[in-house]
Amino acid sequence: MTDGKPMVEVTNIRREFALPRHSLFAPPRRVVAVDGVSFSISRGDTFGLVGESGSGKTTVARMLLKLDLPSAGNVRFEGSDIFTQDRRQERIYRRSVQAVLQDPYGALSQRMQIGSIVAEPLRAQGLARGEALAAAGRMLEAVGLGADTLNRYPHQFSGGQRQRIAVARALSVEPKVLILDEPVSALDVSVRAQILGLLREMQQRLGLTYLFIGHDLAIVKYMSTHVGVMYFGRIVEIGPASALFGRPLHPYTRKLVATAKGRQKLGEVRLTGEMPSPLAPPSGCHFRTRCAFAAERCAAEAPVLSELKTGHSVACHFAAELPEPA
Ligand SMILES: Nc1ncnc2c1ncn2[C@@H]1O[C@H](COP(=O)(O)OP(=O)(O)OP(=O)(O)O)[C@@H](O)[C@H]1O
Ligand SMILES: [Mg+2]
The missing domain is CATH 3.40.50.300 (P-loop containing nucleotide triphosphate hydrolases)
Structure with a gap:
């Protein structure tokens, strides 16, 4: 087509x-x-x-x-x-x-x-x-x-x-x-x-x-x-x-795909931590607080989308090194 x-x-x-301020003296929120x-x-x-x-x-x-x-x-x-x-x-x-x-x-x-x-x-x-x-x-x-x-x-x-x-x-x-x-x-x-x-x-x-x-x-x-x-x-x-x-590349996508297939039990796809507030998303990679593979670099630096396979890009510092999904 x-x-x-x-x-x-x-x-x-x-x-x-x-967003509206909580009070006159509160910092602006967005x-x-x-x-x-x-x-x-x-x-x-x-x-x-x-x-x-x-x-x-x-x-x-x-x-x-x-x-x-x-x-x-x-x-x-x-x-x-x-x-x-x-x-x-x-x-x-x-x-x-x-x-x-x-x-x-x-x-x-x-x-x-x-x-x-x-x-x-x-x-x-x-x-x-x-x-x-x-x-x-x-x-x-x-x-x-x-x-x-x-x-x-x-x-x-x-x-x-x-x-x-x-x-x-x-x-x-x-x-x-x-x-x-x-x-x-x-x-x-x-x-x-x-x-x-x-x-x-x-x-x-x-x-x-x-x-x-x-x-x-x-x-x-x-x-x-x-x-x-x-x-x-x-x-x-x-x-x-x-x-x-x-063949999902991002830990988040891998989690979503595994969940959709009913393979929740796999340790590597477990989401850790709570859903962050949109008012204060985690520094660096927003997903790091729920990611089983997060390392120091993930807090310091936001990963940019980069093409790992033809036409298929991922924003994860470690996407190329992650273990094969089971
Ligand atoms: N007009 C608005 N004023 C303030 N915040 C807003 C406004 N519209 C959206 N947001 C915020 O922007 C973020 C994204 O909202 P959006 O509705 O685009 O999400 P979504 O992916 O469509 O979610 P859902 O699956 O629930 O429909 C949320 O944190 C939401 O609270
Ligand atoms: Mg919506």
Whole structure:
């Protein structure tokens, strides 16, 4: 599917949030939610971002959707910077990049009929009501819902059906990129596979490019061609999905993969220590307080991502010397 051309290029983006002070005399507090993240997504590919809660995944998504601005770094879409667009370019961009989020119930306006919900982005593009509704009906059929869906309301549908509606709405304006932020996390396990299947089918059929965010490794693996593993705002490992899951290089990824395979008992993958506070992440390598291989250097110096295998990079001082996973 892919033609190797970068559709989205994220370069060294950073996002800090200033938090309210505890008191007038307390020092200012801040969270570095995203700390120098870079990746690119080729046309037709799916880049998976995986990481624990609070690792910065949604913050990355929000910047790509231009719902938030980076404190530093830039994002290019088809080669041009998305944060220096004029109004016309911005309008095209907002149409080209659509989102499907975790909670379909929250995302759909409860008082609107499904037809209007799906037609709304088309109406915003200036399409007449009748045409927009007709297109909405076709889109709803394409995602596996009957055209009789048009006059009904969100509460009359199951979670899986509502997520189909959200997909139809996102696709109605013929986007090039979908930002999928935990699109199946709120769904029953039984319907997850259907929605993932639908997303993959639509990707094939329409040649879409995806950013797929999740915390379930098996799902991210199933969906993604390339994957980045986030920990406390940084990508600690990045590479082709097959390599990254087949031969994880970072102790954190190794832990995640082993856990997903039910091999928790292995001593080398045990996470030690508590989850640090995002207000005071450990110096050097943020992961060191939970890493079985941590040494002095890890506290002194933050490891940078370096390519250990072709296209497969890891941010760990000792990645090349770690024992083979059992
Ligand atoms: N608007 C904000 N103001 C202050 N802090 C924020 C804001 N948005 C995010 N954060 C903080 O930034 C960090 C990253 O949050 P983010 O929502 O990006 O994580 P996530 O990986 O999407 O987590 P989850 O898996 O729970 O969705 C967290 O510590 C969060 O508390
Ligand atoms: Mg999130």
